[in-house]
Amino acid sequence: MDGRAVAPAAGTVVNAIATGHGAAFAIDLETTATVELTSDGDIRGTVADAPDADTELVEQCVRHVFDAVGDEAGLDRSIAGARIRTESAVPMAAGLKSSSAAANATVLATLDALDCADAMDPIDACRLGVEAARAAGVTITGAFDDASASMLGGVTVTNNTTDELGKQETVDWDVLVYTPPDRAFSAAVDVTACERVAPMAELAIELASEGRFVEAMTVNGFVFSATLGYDPDPLLAALPDAAGASLSGTGPSFVAVGDAEALDAVERDWTERPGTTIRTTTRTKGATIV
Numbered sequence: 282m283d284g285r286a287v288a289p290a291a292g293t294v295v296n297a298i299a300t301g302h303g304a305a306f307a308i309d310l311e312t313t314a315t316v317e318l319t320s321d322g323d324i325r326g327t328v329a330d331a332p333d334a335d336t337e338l339v340e341q342c343v344r345h346v347f348d349a350v351g352d353e354a355g356l357d358r359s360i361a362g363a364r365i366r367t368e369s370a371v372p373m374a375a376g377l378k379s380s381s382a383a384a385n386a387t388v389l390a391t392l393d394a395l396d397c398a399d400a401m402d403p404i405d406a407c408r409l410g411v412e413a414a415r416a417a418g419v420t421i422t423g424a425f426d427d428a429s430a431s432m433l434g435g436v437t438v439t440n441n442t443t444d445e446l447g448k449q450e451t452v453d454w455d456v457l458v459y460t461p462p463d464r465a466f467s468a469a470v471d472v473t474a475c476e477r478v479a480p481m482a483e484l485a486i487e488l489a490s491e492g493r494f495v496e497a498m499t500v501n502g503f504v505f506s507a508t509l510g511y512d513p514d515p516l517l518a519a520l521p522d523a524a525g526a527s528l529s530g531t532g533p534s535f536v537a538v539g540d541a542e543a544l545d546a547v548e549r550d551w552t553e554r555p556g557t558t559i560r561t562t563t564r565t566k567g568a569t570i571v
């Protein structure tokens with residue numbers, strides 16, 4: 282049997298690496314995963330247009346779903362295998378949560394293939410993807426902030442140490458994403474540098490917990506650009522037009538949010554810079570089986 286699901290990417294409100302608490306918002310860029318069950322015992326992934334991509338994360342997702350619902354699905358684990366294929370509009374390792382989108386889409390597609398779509402609620406399905414990301418070594422905290430935003434849609438504020446959701450709200454912003462040409466794998470981030478700015482990250486989390494997302498983002502943006510060695514000039518160029526702007530995750534992408542007219546002005550500046558600029562919106566609808 283085959284299963285198929287899509288999940289959105291996300292942008293950062295507060296990076297969780299400093300404190301274990303983070304916040305993120307879903308954006309309208311998608312990853313699709315297709316899972317075909319086999320009986321050759323082999324679990325193998327491929328990524329469309331990226332033959333050299335590391336597929337451990339999506340393979341771990343399938344293993345975690347097999348472990349969680351295999352008995353209920355009547356799966357013979359001695360022969361159970363899968364072929365996973367992802368297709369994505371989300372640049373990998375650019376700070377836009379390609380890993381969370383791929384994990385959520387793969388977990389849901391596997392549940393679909395096993396005919397177990399109702400066996401797990403979305404937040405538990407999300408936690409399985411986070412566990413798979415930890416097992417694959419692609420994350421520092423597990424990134425439950427990013428994964429929950431992608432799974433549920435809207436903006437989420439989370440404790441990534443306990444994988445608990447503190448807050449989820451719908452937001453309706455235009456979004457501008459600027460991705461410079463370089464890439465930054467989260468697993469390679471300077472965690473010690475992030476921990477040095479924990480008091481500022483805590484302040485950003487307090488703002489996000491009060492629903493002051495755009496202020497939280499902007500504080501986060503300046504703090505983490507400085508901490509991780511990115512030039513904050515794209516942020517300065519986005520203000521005061523954008524309602525909020527930040528470095529997304531461990532970079533190198535920047536995100537700006539606000540109303541359409543305000544972002545037109547930011548877009549004129551960001552498109553002059555090397556790399557790509559994408560205009561999109563926030564997403565209310567999270568990951569779903571299709």
Ligand SMILES: Nc1ncnc2c1ncn2[C@@H]1O[C@H](COP(=O)(O)OP(=O)(O)O)[C@@H](O)[C@H]1O
Nearest residue numbers: 335367369374375376377378379380383466467
């Ligand atoms: N479409 C995809 N299919 C399979 N694995 C993916 C996909 N996108 C991302 N990944 C996994 O996530 C890793 C990148 O994660 P990370 O460095 O956290 O960047 P991001 O901020 O984009 O999530 C990749 O090395 C790969 O293991």
Ligand SMILES: O=C(O)C1=C[C@@H](OP(=O)(O)O)[C@@H](O)[C@H](O)C1
Nearest residue numbers: 297303376420421422467530531
């Ligand atoms: O690996 C992690 O624990 C995290 C990585 C960062 O995101 P990216 O993966 O987008 O860099 C960050 O925003 C998130 O809060 C936690």
